[in-house]
Amino acid sequence: MKGLSMTWRQLGCALLLAGGAATCMAAPVDMPDCSDNDFGAFFSAFAKSEALQQSLVADPLIEQRIYPGRKQPRVSIRKLTPEQRPSLALLQPAKRAERGLVVEQDGTRQMVLRDSKGELLKVYTFTRGQCWVLSRIDDWSLEGFFTGRKEKVAGELDVxxxxxxxxxxxxxxxxxxxxxxxxxxxxxxxxxxxxxxxxxxxxxxxxxxxxxxxxxxxxxxxxxxxxMSTERDAGAMLAHFVCYGEEYAENLTCQNPGKALQALQQSAKLESPRGLVDLGYAYEQGKLGQQDNARAMACYQQAALEASGYRDSAVDGIKRLNDKGLNEDPSQSCL
Known part of the structure; x- marks a missing residue:
């Protein structure tokens, strides 16, 4: 039995070394079945086992990291010796749960570790020989980029x-x-x-x-x-979305005209050129249940006063209504 045990250890070492591992004293007792092509099952075992994380790593291990720069981030790629390898402890299920991290398979040989705030992002790439071996880590995490800085506006550093x-x-x-x-x-x-x-x-x-x-x-x-209470275009964006989703609006029927009208009116209240033009067109065409050319003219005229990408559309709307015999009425408001 002792001789058989040594044989299996030697075989395990051979698999590790053939797969690109750096060293091998003996195969870990929790060595997965490397003949299995289920990468997800392999990674599950790898994430749980410190022994596998020490053994199934290429030498050298390639690491790409991102660092703060004066004007833009710096990207550094280096080859790590076994002594320089970063800890893989965050891959362990308990550590992931503790920090609210998610691990996702990306393709047939990559795993992505991330949080829900956009602060931590690490990509682990494996190569396949006789067994999978961790060959590269791309660390895109920005969690330490803004250390010591205070926000003047809520969420400023997130943005x-x-x-x-x-x-x-x-x-x-x-x-x-x-x-x-x-x-x-x-x-x-x-x-x-x-x-x-x-x-x-x-x-x-x-x-x-x-x-x-x-x-x-x-x-x-x-x-x-x-x-939409503070952002001028949010109401116009909402109106289009609840009406048509992400489709082009021409010749489509609005699916939620009441909600869309309220959203456009809020956008127009904040003097959004887009909101004013969209509301004017809705009034002109009666697409949201209210047909009112006088209000449409007032909306177009207000939008035309501001230099924006919607000014030409506002002017076109004014011309259409002029051709129908409608003139400016200073007493008429868009809202």
Whole structure:
């Protein structure tokens, strides 16, 4: 039995070394079945076992980290000796639960560890030989970037962190930029949760861009509803969304005209050119249950007073109503 036991240990060492591991004194007692192609099951065992985390690591281990720079973050890539390896303790289920971390499989050989605030983001890449071996860690975490800084506005640092992540995601530094854009989105959601309405609007814009995770419709509505008390375009965005989702509005029927009308009126109240033009068009066409050319003219005229990307649409609306014989009425208001 002793001879057989030594044989299995020698075989385990051979598998580790062939897979790229640095050293091997003996195979860990919890060595997973490396013949199994289930990467998720392997990682589950790897995350729980300190012995596997010490054994199934390439030498050298490649690490990419991000550091603060004067104008933009610095990215550093280095080869780590066994003595330089970072701790893998956060992969352990108990540690993840303690810090509210989530681990997700990305493809067939990567695991992503992240939090819900956009502060921590680590990508673990494994290569497959006789067994899976951790070969690279990309640490995109920004949790220490703003140490010592105080916020003048609630969520200000979350918004700045989101800006950094968006810049990194669009810089082509990572083959899956969606992970960085999701971290940006989580940062904006963290700011929105602190009452930062501008961040709530930015979060919705990022969602609509398709660069980050698509959140449920109810979350998008909630973000815009909370923001439209202070953010000029939030009401107009909400009106379009509750009417048409993310579809183009031409020739479509509004699914929630009452809610859309209230949202546009709030946007117009804050003198949003977009809200004024959209409300004017709704009145002109009767698309939200109220047809009123006089109000439409007043909305267009108010929108035309401000230099914006919606001024041409406002002028076009005024011309259409002029062609119908409607003239300016100074006593008529948009609202």
């Amino acid at each position: 700045e962190r989101a800006r950094v992540y968006e810049g990194l995601g669009r810089a082509g530094l990572y083959d899956n930029p969606g992970q960085l854009m999701n971290a940006a989105l989580n940062s904006l959601l963290s700011a929105a949760g602190k009452g930062n309405n501008e961040a709530a609007v930015q979060a919705v814009i990022l969602i609509f861009s398709g660069e980050a995770e698509r959140l449920p419709d109810s979350t998008i509505v909630q973000l815009l509803e909370s923001a």
